[in-house]
Amino acid sequence: MRRAVAAAALVLAAGLGPAARAEPVVHAVDPTHTQVLVELRLGLATVLGRFERTRGTLRLDRTTGRAAVELEVDAASWSTGDAALDALVRGPALLDAERAPVIVFRADAVPVADGDRVDRVEGRLERAGHAHTLSLAARRSGCYLNPLLQRPVCGGDFEARLPRAALGLAGGPAELAPTVRVLVQFEAIRQ
Amino acid sequence: MRDAAFALALALATGGAAAAPQAWRLDAAGSRIHWEVEHFGTSTQRGRFDRFAAAVTLDPAAGRGNVSVTVDTASVSSGVPVLDRVLRGGQMLATADHPQAWFVADRIAFDAAGRPQRLEGELTLRGTSRPLALEAERVDCGADGSVCGATYVASLRRSEHGITFGLPFAADRVRLVVHLLVRRD
Numbered sequence: 029m030r031r032a033v034a035a036a037a038l039v040l041a042a043g044l045g046p047a048a049r050a051e052p053v054v055h056a057v058d059p060t061h062t063q064v065l066v067e068l069r070l071g072l073a074t075v076l077g078r079f080e081r082t083r084g085t086l087r088l089d090r091t092t093g094r095a096a097v098e099l100e101v102d103a104a105s106w107s108t109g110d111a112a113l114d115a116l117v118r119g120p121a122l123l124d125a126e127r128a129p130v131i132v133f134r135a136d137a138v139p140v141a142d143g144d145r146v147d148r149v150e151g152r153l154e155r156a157g158h159a160h161t162l163s164l165a166a167r168r169s170g171c172y173l174n175p176l177l178q179r180p181v182c183g184g185d186f187e188a189r190l191p192r193a194a195l196g197l198a199g200g201p202a203e204l205a206p207t208v209r210v211l212v213q214f215e216a217i218r219q
Numbered sequence: 220m221r222d223a224a225f226a227l228a229l230a231l232a233t234g235g236a237a238a239a240p241q242a243w244r245l246d247a248a249g250s251r252i253h254w255e256v257e258h259f260g261t262s263t264q265r266g267r268f269d270r271f272a273a274a275v276t277l278d279p280a281a282g283r284g285n286v287s288v289t290v291d292t293a294s295v296s297s298g299v300p301v302l303d304r305v306l307r308g309g310q311m312l313a314t315a316d317h318p319q320a321w322f323v324a325d326r327i328a329f330d331a332a333g334r335p336q337r338l339e340g341e342l343t344l345r346g347t348s349r350p351l352a353l354e355a356e357r358v359d360c361g362a363d364g365s366v367c368g369a370t371y372v373a374s375l376r377r378s379e380h381g382i383t384f385g386l387p388f389a390a391d392r393v394r395l396v397v398h399l400l401v402r403r404d
Contacts, residue, residue: 059299060299060301060302061258061262061264062262063265063298063299065265070249071249071368072249072359072360072361072366072367072368072400073246073249073250073368073398073400074357074368074370074398075249075251075398076251076253076265076267076396076398078265078298080298080299107296107298108251109251109267109269109296110248112248113248168260168261168262169261170260170261171261172259172260172261174259175388176388181259181261183261183262184261184262185262185263211265213262213263213264213265214262215258215261215262
């Protein structure tokens, strides 16, 4: 009898009905549908590179309308399709992938409207022991029920245009333009 | 008379070269074909074709040109190995049977500075040919005009080329973004 009362009190205290959850729902990043791309200008050429290896978590709390995301990216997974350029970008003048192998993007208290819509993700990028502000605009966002996985999936397309110096990446050859465009494809599967 | 004067003025404006076809060489390291497809209407899946050749001849003064791009379809690269295998497989690009795709444009629209803005032609993909037009987003020829960096975009429906796997979860519409770096030959 006492446990039933205590359980009922807990449900009431959370202000929810029996079917809803009281805490953020954890989603695991789907690495096959998550990629971080960076568009660079190298002299007159435009190059679009990508970080192929990602992992992370999305915590979505529909009761507070807030999400938290943590996305890890392997610096060594950078790829443009050109070996010489890849070696330069991964090298000590820029990513320094050997000494800073993992780049982490973290954002807390991301406002989520209508249960699954995000406009902006204000976060920080951590690499080589430093943190840099990185704010991404959502091009599209939402959640859907994936019929193949039989699970809800939440995600979107996000982007930013900013000076690479603001990410601690001011080095490299003079032909590498100072402004870069960051594109993030993101999908995370409810656990 | 007016057309001849205009052609001469254009030739002078573009560096004094006579109105004659000019061949351009592709710089492979600075050139890439990218594709984009929406996934469940939620996020954009992107990839590249890493190996392709191009032959470009342009005659802006005469308003004519020819662009021919040949793509090694097995060089498709999404960054996701399991997806690359599906892309090369029989239900998508079928690269074993169709090792090449090509785009041939013989109608070129130039802007007032003689830069190609629209390349109209035909795409042959998975053995099926359909009209395709590439529109310039950027054409940058630097100081002496001997090297140009450009970005062209196009949109196609993959089902028109028999590539129907994954519909409708992976969209029918494919956006192509072609980054080119070319040098005067």
